[in-house]
Amino acid sequence: MRALGAGALGAFALTFLSSRDASAAEFVWPQGGTITSTYYDKRYYGYHGADDIAGPNLSTTVAARGGTVHYAGWSSGYGNLVILDHEAGYQTYYGHNHHFYVSKGAHVSMGSGISAEGTTGYSTGPHCHFEVRRYGYTKVVPAHHGEHVTKGADTGAHFPGLSSTAPSSPHPPAPASTHRTLVYGMRGSDVLLAQHLLHDKGYFFGPFTGYFGPITLAAVKHFQHDHGISATGSIGPITWPVLLR
Numbered sequence: 001m002r003a004l005g006a007g008a009l010g011a012f013a014l015t016f017l018s019s020r021d022a023s024a025a026e027f028v029w030p031q032g033g034t035i036t037s038t039y040y041d042k043r044y045y046g047y048h049g050a051d052d053i054a055g056p057n058l059s060t061t062v063a064a065r066g067g068t069v070h071y072a073g074w075s076s077g078y079g080n081l082v083i084l085d086h087e088a089g090y091q092t093y094y095g096h097n098h099h100f101y102v103s104k105g106a107h108v109s110m111g112s113g114i115s116a117e118g119t120t121g122y123s124t125g126p127h128c129h130f131e132v133r134r135y136g137y138t139k140v141v142p143a144h145h146g147e148h149v150t151k152g153a154d155t156g157a158h159f160p161g162l163s164s165t166a167p168s169s170p171h172p173p174a175p176a177s178t179h180r181t182l183v184y185g186m187r188g189s190d191v192l193l194a195q196h197l198l199h200d201k202g203y204f205f206g207p208f209t210g211y212f213g214p215i216t217l218a219a220v221k222h223f224q225h226d227h228g229i230s231a232t233g234s235i236g237p238i239t240w241p242v243l244l245r
Contacts, residue, residue: 027064028111030094031055031128039138046208047196049138050093050131057098057126060113064092064130069106069114078129079121082114088134095129096120137199181236186212194235197243198223 033055041048067086075081078095082102085091098118108114119126132139182191191212198204204219220239221231227242235243 027092027132028062029053030061030064030092030114030130031059031117033059033127036127046192046210050095050129052127052129054125054127055117057118058116060101061094061097061115061117061128062111063108063114064110064132065090066109067092067107069102069104069108072100072103072115075121077122079123080115080118081121084108084114091133093129093131093133095131096123096127098126137205139200181234182212183234184212184214184217191216194220194243201243 031053033053035051036054037048037050037052039047039049039051061082063084065084065086067084067090069082070085070091071081071083073081075095078093080095080097080100082094082097082100083091084094094115096118097115097120100115102108102114117126117128123129180190182194187210189210192208192210194212195204195206195208195210195216198216198219199206199208201223203223204216207215217233220235221233223229223243224231224233224239229239229242
């Protein structure tokens with residue numbers, strides 16, 4: 001999963017530990033279980049944008065950080081959804097719950113129970129859809145020491161925490177050389193990937209269509225200018241490695 005960054009849309013540098021180690025963490029995992037989907041898994045609307053943790057049905061989901069309940073109720077595909085507000089513009093989302101232990105306006109502490117895991121909404125089995133946002137934008141939750149979250153991993157056993165040197169965004173482990181050069185007017189999964197990478201770095205805010213249109217072009221040129229790259233607007237062998245850092 002991914003940790004949260006210091007800037008408004010900047011690098012992630014928080015500590016993420018299993019709930020049993022909450023005293024040493026800034027955020028904790030909401031469930032002990034198996035990662036069944038990651039942020040970069042594809043959905044019909046683009047990237048999943050969250051991590052799914054499958055644990056026993058009706059097991060307790062806990063607050064990843066202390067805060068205030070912004071919402072506890074039904075929300076379409078999320079099913080029974082809890083949203084918590086935290087300091088510094090962060091929100092955490094917990095979807096597909098069976099039932100709630102909290103209500104809107106309640107104050108919760110890190111690691112306290114907020115709901116029971118379920119399979120409500122668009123769900124194929126009991127799990128917690130765990131999503132982190134800052135100022136309204138989704139954020140990648142990194143694994144410990146900056147590794148990529150992988151399906152089948154156990155949040156309790158394999159994600160003891162993040163090092164302070166974790167990378168700003170754990171991108172899919174694909175070398176830049178595997179990506180084609182992107183230019184204005186193109187469409188496809190590589191364009192969608194570039195849009196999400198630009199979003200993670202604070203240069204693109206949607207829509208995530210996979211179309212290299214004028215909004216994407218402007219974001220690319222801005223990114224290139226800020227990183228000392230010739231602002232051609234195309235994403236090629238010089239821009240890809242910087243974008244994937």
